[in-house]
Amino acid sequence: MLYNFVKDRSRTITFFSLIFILGMCFSAFSQESAPPHDLRAADMIIQGKRYLEAENYLPALKLFESAAARPFSQSTTAAVYLTGLCYFHIGQLEKAEEYFEIIAKEYPRSRYVEEALYHTALMFLFDDDERKQRTGVEYLLNLAESARDSSIAKDAEKHVRNFIFYEADLEVVEFLLKASPRKHELMFLEAYCHQLAERGEREKAISWYQDYQQVRGLDSYFLKQLLSGEPVVRYVEKDVIRLAMFLPLYLEKEEVWEKDSISEIPSRSLMALEFYEGFQIALDTYSAESKKNVFLKILDTYKDSATTADNLWILDQLQPDLIVGSIYNQQSEILSQWSETHWTPQMVPLSPSSSLVEGKSQVFLAHPTAVDHGITMAEYAWDSLRLNRVAVWTDQRAGTEMLADAFSIHFDTLGGETIRLPVDSIFSDSAKKQIYSYVRSLKFQQIDGVYIPILSNQEIAGLILSQISAMGVNVKVMGSPHWWKRYDNIDRELKESYQVAFTTSYMINKEDSAYQEYFRDYLRKYGFPPSQYNIQGYDLGMYVVQLLDNFNYQDGISLSSYIRNAPSYQGLHQNFYFQSQQSNKFVNIGVYKDGTVININRPRKLNLKDFYQNKIKD
Secondary structure (H helix, E strand, O other): HHHHHHHHOOOOOHHHHHHHHHHHHHHHHHOOOOOOOOOOOOOOHHHHHHHHOOOHHHHHHHHHHHOOOOOOOHHHHHHHHHHHHHHHHOOOOHHHHHHHHHHHHHHHOOOHHHHHHHHHHHHHHOOOOHHHHHHHHHHHHHHHHHHOOHHHHHHHHHHHHHHHHOOOOOOHHHHHHHHHHHHHHHHHHHHHHHHHHHOOOOHHHHHHHHHHHHHHHOHHHHHHHOOOOOOOOOOOOOOEEEEEEEEEEOOOOHHOOOOOHHHHHHHHHHHHHHHHHHHHHHHHHHHOOOOOEEEEEEEEEOOHHHHHHOOHHHHHHHOOOOEOOOOHHHHHHHHHHHHHOOOEEEEEEOOOHHHOOOOOOHHHHHHHHHHHHHHHHHHHHHHHHOOOEEEEEEOOOOOHHHHHHHHHHHHHHHEEEHHHHHHOOOOOOHHHHHHHHHHHHEEEEEEEEEEEEEOOOOOHHHHHHHHHHHOOOOOEEEOOHOOOOOOOOOOOHHHHHOOOOEEEOOOOOOOOOOHHHHHHHHHOOOOHOOOOOHHHHHHHHHHHHHHOOOOHHHOOOOOHHHOEEEEEOOOOOEOOOOOOOOOOOEEEEEEEEEEEEEEOOOOOOOOOHHHHHHOOOO
């Protein structure tokens, strides 16, 4: 079996890949006069997009086809691509492929080339022909490495992972493993061993992994956990999901129950109550389609470690499939000790503290860590903003330093360069002089971006931005999660003029039809809108119950391994994707623009499994 890992293999560049690469090069070095405007075609596209956003594909298709048939104009490539996209969504894949091929062949410089290749690759994955499936994987890997649009690159890699772990036949994955270049070898090996373990061929999976370790001298954390001998079947109750939830609800305190309105409930109870309510709504909503019965046990921590420890005996009796909680680190740490001993996954909501998962195998963070925030912003700066040299500001506090370090290390790894600008953490004359001096120096250092990951220090962060503006420094500006909700005293027009980008664990897309439906139903039922904690509880509840509803201990892998590599999930407020790790890897990026805040990296809503079930076959 060693021959599988002895040689590095170069990837074959297929026709579409060649078109993609040549198109990108041509666009960089060739210029020609702009095509004419066509107001009628542009109007058709605007109307068609409205239908498309409402998932009303047939009238959208008619408009896009009409626009594409008009004389060549600035709207032509958009019309051709959108026509293909409509055919894609209604399941007429041959017609969709025809239009996407027109984009790739006839308009290689079009901004829609990447989108066309992306959807072509997905169609190939859906095909029954194994050769097309392999080609689809190749296209997606090319896009993951080369796409200018970072959201396409990330989605492409996710689709490859979902396909090889959950959809592809074992023989297809084995072929891809043997043919893969070294940079992707581990991903295909993990998928191959995962499928072997699910088929009960654990010894064969172990043998493949050991060969890889021997030849490459590298480890896989995912395979180490998958093949570690972790207990898989503790008990067999295939039709029941057992959940335990630990929250500081203070339910026995009279002040919680004797209030006439939610505004009078003590703040120490309100956040946990809203989170629990959203979680319970998710369970109630999903119960109609669930294959299993869900049992939820609520345990009140009172934000007290002794109380939390005293309730562990209930877990011994309940033997839950998964524990949710607590929202505070000290109580979460106590629960993690039980989780590790009993090989039971624990999902920690709200807290992003990486210390909770260090040295653990069963603890999962529903929120991304500070490191994940820094890495995501570094990728955005490099892939989407095309920055080369970034000044990273820090007030030298612990939280800021974690974000700054993660950004700097990852940005440097990607090929960029960072310089660190430390300032005093206290807003004083000394800090003002430091900031003034640093900003003045930026004009002479060829800086094209600044990252201001400063937390809970609005005065310092605001002064940095105002000085950048006052001195006319033309740079892209990025910030920490606090630049959104907490830094509301910083001039809004100034943030919009620089289109400040920031990372955040959660962000509602108010145009999303699923969110609008949830909002209306909640408002109708309770008389006031749902809070962010309510929606976060709902998202986590929907994720957890769907995850457990589709999990089966008898498949031969543990629940913790299943969570690490489960397909990505998109919620109303928050997305979940662990990418073989134990902290949620999806981080939203928001940008101040056009009088609002827009989410610029929301993943596409296409779900491979849904598409397989709903696609129309000729």
